[in-house]
Structures are given as C-alpha cells and as structure tokens.
Amino acid sequence: MTQRINVTDFNLAATLECGQAFRWSRDADGWYTGVVWNEVWRLRQDGNNLEWQCSRGPARGQPNPLPEPRADSRLHDYLTLDLSLPAIVASFPQDAALQQAVEAHWGLRVLRQEPWETLASFIASSTKQIVQIRQIVAHLAERLGENGAFPAVERVARAELPALAACKLGFRAKYLLAAARMVESGAVRLAELPAMEYGRALEELLKIPGVGEKIANCTLLFSCGHHEAFPIDVHVQRSLKRLFPRRKLTPPKIRAHFGPYAGWAQQYLFYAERIRARPA
DNA sequence: CTCCAGGTGGCGC
C-alpha cells in the first residue's frame, strides 16, 4: 500500500543523500529504500507529492507493505516536516557561500533519527568515507540486529569485541562497545538528551571515550532536536576557512554567528562542500 | 605505491 502526502519546501534526494543518514539507497526508478527503527520504508518524491511505503519485519527480501494508520505523523516527524524551512533559512546569516548552498539544495531538512543508531553510526564514522560508514552500519544491522534493524543498545553491550571488529569497525570497536555499556548502565543518559539544555547534553555525550565534539554534535543535531549543534569535520572546516580567512573561530562564536538553527546551516555547507570536492 | 576519509586520545612541550 502506498500513501501519498503533500510536501512543500522539501527535497527528498538532498535530505537522504546529504550525509546525515547511512541506511538509504536509491533504486533505478527513483525510489529510496531504508530501514527506520524496525521497519523498511520506501520513499519517492515527484514535485510536491511524496509517496511512502512501509513494511514491518525483514529488511532483506521482498517488502510486505501493510496499512499504517499513524504513518503520516511518524513520517512527518522523521522528515522534520513540522518546521518551516523558510523561517529557518531566514534566521541564517547572509554569507554568500551559505546562501548559494541553500539555493542549490533547497528543501534539504535535518532528520529526526533514532539517538542510539545515530550515536553508534557516528562513532563508526571517524576518519572513514561515507561509503564505508554505510558498510559498517549495514554489517552491524546484518550481524547483530534483528530482521535487519539496527542492533539495540543491549545487543551491542553484550557483544564481544571481535564480533564488533568483524563489522569493520577497526579501532572504533572498543569505543562502540564502551558507548553501549555506558548507555545501558545509565552512566550516559541518552534518552534524556533531547530535554537537556544543549551544553549539558554535549557534556553528557563527551563522557564516552571515542566521542569528541564532532560526534557529540552530530548526535545532538541529527537525533536529539538540538538544532544549534554545529559539527565541525574536515569539510566544514575547509568551508569555514574560506568564509572567515584567518579568523579565530571558537564553537560558541560559530553558533552565535549562524543562529538558533546553526546545525541546519552547517548541513547545507557540508553538503555543498562535499559536492564541490567530489562532483556527482 | 601514496594520500585521505563526517576524529579522538595520549603524548610532549
């Protein structure tokens, strides 16, 4: 069964391919297939029309679409369709590079993903190319998850280090295991991050070994609703260097400059910079 | 072959 909803100021391709999610792939016919929570979703956009299919259960094999009465609200929530993109963009500074990125990729939205999967995925991301991050996440889901879903905190916490290393995590395996155990034990209160003040939530995540400012900010932005979180990786660093040549930039100054939705601005800069470095 | 990838922790200074 296919549901159709009307969308405005939304760009499915940019949203799913901008590097914030690692489980989406595009078919030849324009459908995107991904695993969200424990379900397989398929999405396709044609102008203001968004088509959505959902099937519970196995990620492998043929999806078995089922009617989903509350589908619309879950889809709206995941895609952050409740926020006004024009209002967000209006809060951005007038930097030419940022305005160009917004124009080029209009409709890119920061998703609301599941916090544990997001934290784990970005722990796996350090000094890895996006294609490899996708492979690691797929390995984790296939080898440790149930029916293709990303493995729950408890599953990872009880895994052996070699089993994680077999998912191509390399030296990051010990960090993922530590993160799972700290979340499971309550040493890191992952579920409470969305309700915490930004600075407090950042400190909470920095308790985890292998999690620094970059990974913590990715988790806060992409899964905890902290839109001011501004992850700085090598690409964004390059972009900032061009925007502000020989300027001393601290994270608080950067967040102040880009405003309450600094993280959204960051994602436009990141995507534009990555395409600039590696044209499609 | 070399260089680099959505980084971080540990070291010396």
Added chain:
DNA sequence: GCGCCACATGGA
C-alpha cells in the same frame, strides 16, 4: 593550551 601521532580499513 598547542602540535604531533597512532589507530584499522579501504577508496581514490
């Protein structure tokens, strides 16, 4: 605080 470097693995 800073500047290095190791860390696993694979793509370009």
